[in-house]
Amino acid sequence: MTTNDSFPLGQPAFVTHVLDRAAHLRSDDDKLFKLESGRDARAYVVHRDSLVMAKQADGVRALLTIDEALTFGANSGTIFLGLRDGAPLFGMGIAADAVERLLIRNDVAVSELRGMAMEGAVPAGELSAIAMAKSMVSWHQRHGYCANCGARTVMSQGGWKRDCPSCKAEHFPRTDPVVIMLVTFGDKCLLGRQKQFPHGMYSCLAGFVEAAETFEDAVRREVFEESGIRCGDVAYYMTQPWPYPSSLMIGCSAQATTEDIVVDHTELEDARWFSRDEAMLMHHRRHPDGLTGAHSFAIAHHLLGRWLHGPSSAT
Structure with a gap:
């Protein structure tokens, strides 16, 4: 193994x-x-x-x-x-x-x-x-200082809360929701790479959910902003806690309704459609050009694997 x-x-x-x-x-x-x-x-x-x-x-x-x-x-x-x-x-x-x-x-x-x-x-x-x-x-x-009055806060509730002795405000840890999605169009999938990725690695697109935004709308917005691709149906798969520093990755699949990619190079170095056969080689690290998918440590690997190992019509 x-x-x-x-x-x-x-x-x-x-x-x-x-x-x-x-x-x-x-x-x-x-x-x-x-x-x-x-x-x-x-x-x-x-x-x-x-x-x-x-x-x-x-x-x-x-x-x-x-x-x-x-x-x-x-x-x-x-x-x-x-x-x-x-x-x-x-x-x-x-x-x-x-x-x-x-x-x-x-x-x-x-x-x-x-x-x-x-x-x-x-x-x-x-x-x-x-x-x-x-x-x-x-x-x-x-969060050592109160966001309300600026005074030093103190730990309470076994570390799950900080109290402000000055203004009595209570502060609790937060988790930031992030959508991460495998976008498909027929029998191919959309993967992108960021500059800091290991050489040859492509992964699912991802981004933070904004205020008053549904997960589904966040998926559609982030995919369009980063790749120019429009999406229709969005389906939830699973979540992964991601302690960098404290996010929750919300794994989804999305069906593209357009095909022409326009990469936002402030977000991505590249984005491409990959056939199921090529994505399978990347997933198992057998691509002749050394291209790979995400490590099994990350939810992106599992989003891709679920699509690859499901029926050909899976999204």
């Missing part, structure tokens, strides 16, 4: 949920403190897009004890993620200067999450909880 096959069709990264979020415990400070102090408490330590992990003889371990996390220099404030088999899991942040000191150690690894997940270095079953930790740590780092 290749690393691109590590996420079976319909199961991209971050969707396998193994936690009981136990939201009823978030308001019980005494209970959370007791859980955090227990021997079975564990934490994921997040630095930007990376994880701080313990090195072991057989690889790396992302799930740290609270003492390990604090010894490595993690911030003392914890975010309660939930319970896994009854054991409490927390998310913790860490300052850049603490990370710098870790980089010279032989018993610690600080590695970018996306690359590790693609390589299978972190078990797929842990990725949902890690995504939660990453999104929440990022939210706290970006």
Whole structure:
């Protein structure tokens, strides 16, 4: 099995949920403190897009004890993620200067999450909880001050809320909806590439949902803006949490009603129609020109795979 096959069709990264979020415990400070102090408490330590992990003889371990996390220099404030088999899991942040000191150690690894997940270095079953930790740590780092009055806010509700002691405003984490869509026209599909993509990679078009906009309208608008293609019917497939920093990818299929592409080069480097046969070669990384689709880590891979492996009339 290749690393691109590590996420079976319909199961991209971050969707396998193994936690009981136990939201009823978030308001019980005494209970959370007791859980955090227990021997079975564990934490994921997040630095930007990376994880701080313990090195072991057989690889790396992302799930740290609270003492390990604090010894490595993690911030003392914890975010309660939930319970896994009854054991409490927390998310913790860490300052850049603490990370710098870790980089010279032989018993610690600080590695970018996306690359590790693609390589299978972190078990797929842990990725949902890690995504939660990453999104929440990022939210706290970006929302330390009240948007209403500018005063410093404080963490509450096990990390799922920030309160302003000055104006009493309450602040909650948000998730940004993003549509990602496979557009088809007969027996071909529309794929695009951005400049930062790996060489030869094409993927589904995507974009943020705007205020007071339906998912269906967002699909039609984004496809037209980026490629000049008009779409009719739009169908929902599945969602994927995407912790960069905190989005929800809404996977859709869309039927094109026009065929002529006009690329918006501020958004895309290129966009092309691909036949089913050529897309199949890209999907399985066998294209003679080295073209590829998205990695199975991402929902785009699963949108394309669903179309390719369905009946020829699938959209």
